[in-house]
Amino acid sequence: MEDLKQAYETLGLPETATKEELENRFFLLTRRARAQKMREGGDTPAEEAVDLDKISEAYRFIRDYEENQAKAEFTAQEYGKFKGMANKAQKWDHFFHYYKFHMLIGLIVLALIGYGIKAFVDHREEQARLAKLPPIDLSVMFYGEFFYGESFGADTEPLGEEILKRFPDWKRVKAELTYVPSEVRSEQDMALIQKSVIVLLDNKSDLFIVDKANFEKLANQGFFLPLDSYEGAGAGELPQDGDSQAIVYQPVDSNGQPEPSLDEAVYAIDLSETPLGDELGVNGTGQYYAAIKASAANPEKAAQFILHYLNEAE
Incomplete structure (x- = not known):
């Protein structure tokens, strides 16, 4: 599929069609193609098979385009303020999102280790102080x-x-x-x-x-x-x-x-x-x-x- 306009033309929809209209149209066209195939006993002309492939390709193209647009809008809204550092900011955000629990556990472990070391040092210092008394x-x-x-x-x-x-x-x-x-x-x-x-x-x-x-x-x-x-x-x-x-x-x-x-x-x-x-x-x-x-x-x-x-x- 070369462009968005062609994809909408393949499905017989205007470029202003809503997501619900897109879903309904795709469902209608695929159901119509399968019904025709069943009526003809599985002997569907080659051009109709090609049309079904084009319909599916056009549908996927539009869906992918919409998802990419939504991601681009979200990225611009969330990370646009970072300007030239937007990509790095997004990567760091994703990193913290996926590894926040690992990092939290790591911080807790480090805190426990630090507490244990401090308690040991304090105990040694207290013992040394008492020994001098x-x-x-x-x-x-x-x-x-x-x-x-x-x-x-x-x-x-x-x-x-x-x-x-x-x-x-x-x-x-x-x-x-x-x-x-x-x-x-x-x-x-x-x-x-x-x-x-x-x-x-x-x-x-x-x-x-x-x-x-x-x-x-x-x-x-x-x-x-x-x-x-x-x-x-x-x-x-x-x-x-x-x-x-x-x-x-x-x-x-x-x-x-x-x-x-x-x-x-x-x-x-x-x-x-x-x-x-x-x-x-x-x-x-x-x-x-x-x-x-x-x-x-x-x-x-x-x-x-x-x-x-x-x-x-x-």
């Missing part, structure tokens, strides 16, 4: 419905420094705070309770400051050192059974029955009436029970901490 004199865990600063205590390094000011002979105090809600009021509370259980699995704190509810939970698990059998430094000065600050407790099992493997003893010292909370900026229920962990590495320093606040209360 002096040994820990006392590790303190505030465990209960306590607040520190403006949150649950995400950054407790200043808390450790505040404790260290009270003990000039010490070089380093590590302080942690784990918020444990007293009641489950939301999914967040449930998540915090689950987190608090995980914290205990590998915790190496010497001294625990707990509220009453959490003291009983942990004492029932044999978590604390019986202070009336403690023989380390300061043992004779710690409150004993009969003193108002001494928390005498009988651990119980899951059924609420006395735990036979754990005797009734002084498992904590009540520091609620001392300046501890106000001085250190730890708020909450107002209950501060100080208990030494059964496996404490520095029980003498833990006892010294307790005695310091008992003396301040006098």
